[in-house]
Amino acid sequence: MNSADLGRRVGVPSTALFTDQYELTMVQAALKAGTADRRSVFEAFTRRLPEGRRYGVVAGIGRVLDAVENFHFDDEMLAFLRDQNVVDGPTLDYLADYRFSGDIWGYPEGEVYFPGSPILRVEGSFAECVLLETVILSILNHDSAIAAAASRMSAAAGGRGLIEMGARRTHELSAVASARAAYIGGFDTTSDLAAGFRYNIPTVGTSAHAFTLLHDSERDAFRAQVDSLGRDTTLLVDTYDVTAAVRTAVEVAGPELGAVRIDSGDLLLVAHRVRQQLDELGATGTKIVVTSDLDEYAIASLAAAPVDAYGVGTQLVTGSGHPTCSMVYKLVARAASADPADELRPVAKKSMGAKSSKGGRKWAARRLDEDGVAEAEVIGTGPVPAELAGRQLLVELVRGGEVVAREPLDAARERHIAAREGLPMSAMQLSRGEPVLPTEYV
Amino acid sequence: MNSADLGRRVGVPSTALFTDQYELTMVQAALKAGTADRRSVFEAFTRRLPEGRRYGVVAGIGRVLDAVENFHFDDEMLAFLRDQNVVDGPTLDYLADYRFSGDIWGYPEGEVYFPGSPILRVEGSFAECVLLETVILSILNHDSAIAAAASRMSAAAGGRGLIEMGARRTHELSAVASARAAYIGGFDTTSDLAAGFRYNIPTVGTSAHAFTLLHDSERDAFRAQVDSLGRDTTLLVDTYDVTAAVRTAVEVAGPELGAVRIDSGDLLLVAHRVRQQLDELGATGTKIVVTSDLDEYAIASLAAAPVDAYGVGTQLVTGSGHPTCSMVYKLVARAASADPADELRPVAKKSMGAKSSKGGRKWAARRLDEDGVAEAEVIGTGPVPAELAGRQLLVELVRGGEVVAREPLDAARERHIAAREGLPMSAMQLSRGEPVLPTEYV
Structure with missing residues (x-):
């Protein structure tokens, strides 16, 4: 057994x-x-x-x-x-x-x-x-x-949150083992439900671009998500225009909004802009999660950016080159x-x-x-x-x-x-x- | 189901x-x-x-x-x-x-x-x-x-045999899926028994260096293998000295020896020498299998070498860089x-x-x-x-x-x-x- x-x-x-x-x-x-x-x-x-x-x-x-x-x-x-x-x-x-x-x-x-x-x-x-x-x-x-790749990433992240989200980039059972190894190497959470089920690793996840596209407007999508998942959810703000989306997100969820996620673009630049915008809107406690093709070098390069957590997929589950x-x-x-x-x-x-x-x-x-x-x-x-x-x-x-x-x-x-x-x-x-x-x- | x-x-x-x-x-x-x-x-x-x-x-x-x-x-x-x-x-x-x-x-x-x-x-x-x-x-x-890596390797092999043997280099279930994908991409056989069991892919395999080291001499090991697996088995000839091993292999199995496998060294050079030696010993039908860190480029570079089959592991199951x-x-x-x-x-x-x-x-x-x-x-x-x-x-x-x-x-x-x-x-x-x-x- x-x-x-x-x-x-x-x-x-x-x-x-x-x-x-x-x-x-x-x-x-x-x-x-x-x-x-x-x-x-x-x-x-x-x-x-x-x-x-x-x-x-x-x-x-x-x-x-x-x-x-x-x-x-x-x-x-x-x-x-x-x-x-x-x-x-x-x-x-x-x-x-x-x-x-x-x-x-x-x-x-x-x-x-x-x-x-x-x-x-x-x-x-x-x-x-x-x-x-x-x-x-x-x-x-x-x-x-x-685990070796995860360890380098966790060293680079310097205590900021690390989310393993590479399940879709590797064999479905390799993904479960990867989430387990990533946790050992210093990651905090995983998107992979099977890894939560088998190994009690904390799981996270809220929404993808498809959810925004399903609805008749970005505002409708954000409202649907906040209605169901609460104000402390993470809203994905790069389906259309980031600045407009951040404004809408705070209008819909209020300054208690949990986090926004940015999944494309120049993350360093965008994170700074979004942080400034969130602060101006009074959402000073709203976190910023970034998730686009990150590896340990990209994580390190964002050390000075106002980023609260990194989601890492491909480069983690492929051992960052090894x-x-x-x-x-x-x-x-x-x-x-x-x-x-x-x-x-x-x-x-x-x-x-x-x-x-x-x-x-x-x-x-x-x-x-x-x-x-x-x-x-x-x-x-x-x-x-x-x-x-x-x-x-x-x-x-x-x-x-x-x-x-x-x-x-x-x-x-x-x-x-x-x-x-x-x-x-x-x-x-x-x-x-x-x-x-x-x-x-x- | x-x-x-x-x-x-x-x-x-x-x-x-x-x-x-x-x-x-x-x-x-x-x-x-x-x-x-x-x-x-x-x-x-x-x-x-x-x-x-x-x-x-x-x-x-x-x-x-x-x-x-x-x-x-x-x-x-x-x-x-x-x-x-x-x-x-x-x-x-x-x-x-x-x-x-x-x-x-x-x-x-x-x-x-x-x-x-x-x-x-x-x-x-x-x-x-x-x-x-x-x-x-x-x-x-x-x-x-x-499958993409397998396809490139099979194109490079130009009709020579291709054995998938990467199970140990990837997650154990990823390995089974890899053997399946490699077969689609043009490989002929796999070492992975689970791939044979699940997908009816032909499986192959004879012995590793450990088998030679287990015995008191290389001759004892070859004799044990031939006694059990027959003269048409593949003997691994690079545990100690290749030239001595090839001589012993043909002495033990006779010129009906199925194949010899070379797993280290300069494969181009060694394959030529081994072919010449086998021919001189009358083992003109004995095949040569090479299996050391091959990828599509190494396979292509051996096109002019007297090689009958390639065993590919790491580079196949890791997508040859992708x-x-x-x-x-x-x-x-x-x-x-x-x-x-x-x-x-x-x-x-x-x-x-x-x-x-x-x-x-x-x-x-x-x-x-x-x-x-x-x-x-x-x-x-x-x-x-x-x-x-x-x-x-x-x-x-x-x-x-x-x-x-x-x-x-x-x-x-x-x-x-x-x-x-x-x-x-x-x-x-x-x-x-x-x-x-x-x-x-x-």
């Missing part, structure tokens, strides 16, 4: 087919060779941050836990795999009984990460761990990309058998170019300087140095197949704020640069 | 909450104002193609039809909307009874489109049409973006009442900048030159000129709330090939340019 991160319990179908076929064929070949049960350690990490980014944001951990819990093959799926000759009979039998029974440790949700950070460490038999690869990467690559992370899931150590006494041996691909990886089961810790500011991401495979023991980053998420680390979404959101504040100031620069912390291997 | 495009019938939860809150608050205000039942026409279209692209590809129509069929509010959803005070009692009553009862026409799936093409035309009451906005745009914006289209859903005409005799009046936003739109209920036709090659996308609101009557692009999809245009996915795939072949040759240029057809309004 899926807990949707302690939000509303939503019946989720099995996640077992969100899987690349080769995971199953590897299980088949390993079962036949007698190697499927070799004790194994897989790790999810990135070799680099997206070009120019200073830090990454871990998001999707709660969804990964849901996915692991819901990873099981029902009869219809098994029939499909049999009919399509994806795998043989013994493998179908193995899959029919499949439940992940291993251990998972990882960076908690909202934490920041750097190149090489072992974001998730999955331990168990080779077969049970390899099957989870695709769905784990789907979730982490998507959700972390959105719609996916480059997380990979690699076998880093394995034993020669299922025997717990058998030693884990580090393994690593050693081929051409940038795709090689570091073997060994890893820990990670963030070292602080004397002022308490983070100065390095330290990663090792041996014993943890005593001075770093209290700064370790991986936490236990799944023990013997049981999820042990559910938390409310607000915990991840607060953790992200704290983690970002613990970084050097230059982390908040929007300009392109190197990762703000070096990764050190010990 | 969801038909998943005539593929496997998959129980899909209601799509009604994949919706921005403002769609519901607009319905509330319009119900109170007595305008909710005004006969209305909404259209989905783009104002522009992504920068430099020569044509767009319509994808997601089958999924839109599923979404419209499954758009209904169940008790739990209604309770959520009531508890969160999203809308008032009369609106909840309206939503409880909601089923789309109007008409939808649109470009059939796989067709190409241009700026202004009325890709979908939704007609009914204001309330019933406006509620569908968000989910329709989510689907069309996502799926069309992926992960979303910019489709919008606009009220273009409405009557003053629900009376069918009441005249439909064109409406349009007339504000600043590029966001204005053209009012009126539109038809579209593709005009051909004397050689039968497309020369213009013609869009109008009046009578269709006789010479274009047989070239109209919109087809009936939903009549009185009933879906009337289900088709197998292969029909969309074949339609796309035909539509692309009907365009001027320059459509196939990968270089940046203007839309290959001008849009003419008559």
Whole structure:
């Protein structure tokens, strides 16, 4: 049963087919060779941050836990795999009984990460761990990309309101996950009702241009909206002429009007004019919301404008130029058998170019300087140095197949704020640069 | 009930909450104002193609039809909307009874489109049409973006095999829709089992580096794979040393080895060397599959290399730089009442900048030159000129709330090939340019 991160319990179908076929064929070949049960350690990490980014944001951990819990093959799926000759009979039998029974440790949700950070460490038999690869990467690559963009936007917004409204710009379920990741990254609300339903994220929304066009005049439309939604609603003022619309809006709603929304034009210029006009009309408490093709740079450029809240769509749900992370899931150590006494041996691909990886089961810790500011991401495979023991980053998420680390979404959101504040100031620069912390291997 | 495009019938939860809150608050205000039942026409279209692209590809129509069929509010959803005070009692009553009862026409799936093409035309009451906005745009914006990238890649591949393998790089359900859109755009197979399950897309996959690392030697791994999957499997040869691996692969599988896969390095150089080595070893029928960070440009640059198939991940599922289209859903005409005799009046936003739109209920036709090659996308609101009557692009999809245009996915795939072949040759240029057809309004 899926807990949707302690939000509303939503019946989720099995996640077992969100899987690349080769995971199953590897299980088949390993079962036949007698190697499927070799004790194994897989790790999810990135070799680099997206070009120019200073830090990454871990998001999707709660969804990964849901996915692991819901990873099981029902009869219809098994029939499909049999009919399509994806795998043989013994493998179908193995899959029919499949439940992940291993251990998972990882960076908690909202934490920041750097190149090489072992974001998730999955331990168990080779077969049970390899099957989870695709769905784990789907979730982490998507959700972390959105959270990273959200974090930059929330840094740029400097405490002003941030509304996630990108549902229409991405796959309908990607949209729900995006709203969740955006909330972790610092957004306040979402337009997406499914995100409110599943994750208890506050939802907002009032009207679009179509509502104005439906009515015989802008005044009729504003009156209809205020009659129904109250004076503290947000009226959209750029369907025809902004100045005329603001005047009409205050005439209809009075100076108690909640907010006006501007969705086109030169937002800096228009926001100043509208603020002046609202003030002259006595609507000094009426807020200004802007919502046109914003990204972190546009938000920053409006810092001096009288804007109260930003609505962000496309650029948020597409990761502001980086719609996916480059997380990979690699076998880093394995034993020669299922025997717990058998030693884990580090393994690593050693081929051409940038795709090689570091073997060994890893820990990670963030070292602080004397002022308490983070100065390095330290990663090792041996014993943890005593001075770093209290700064370790991986936490236990799944023990013997049981999820042990559910938390409310607000915990991840607060953790992200704290983690970002613990970084050097230059982390908040929007300009392109190197990762703000070096990764050190010990 | 969801038909998943005539593929496997998959129980899909209601799509009604994949919706921005403002769609519901607009319905509330319009119900109170007595305008909710005004006969209305909404259209989905783009104002522009992504920068430099020569044509767009319509994808997601089958999924839109599923979404419209499954758009209904169940008790739990209604309770959520009531508890969160999203809308008032009369609106909840309206939503409880909601089923789309109007008409939808649109470009059939796989067709190409241009700026202004009325890709979908939704007609009914204001309330019933406006509620569908968000989910329709989510689907069309996502799926069309992926199909457009797939189409460029398939043009670049010139008939060589194309494998979709991006599941791990995008949201797990976005991945399924991506595999579907990629198939429409010309891909042959997918690694995503859920895409095979839901849409009958052929699935493929054999092994990853982890499988080699699991075993005590590369030879052991290859032998395990060949023992289980047969000699015609694909062996991954770049875990350690490619030349040694190819030699081992042919020793283990014999010259009947199906294929080798190369996932790193300078693919052009390595493919030539591997082909030569395979031929020298007598494995002249063994194919070469390459799979490392490919996009349409990399595929084109390998045209002269001895490559048999390309596996594409990240760049496909992120739309090769354009992960979303910019489709919008606009009220273009409405009557003053629900009376069918009441005249439909064109409406349009007339504000600043590029966001204005053209009012009126539109038809579209593709005009051909004397050689039968497309020369213009013609869009109008009046009578269709006789010479274009047989070239109209919109087809009936939903009549009185009933879906009337289900088709197998292969029909969309074949339609796309035909539509692309009907365009001027320059459509196939990968270089940046203007839309290959001008849009003419008559």
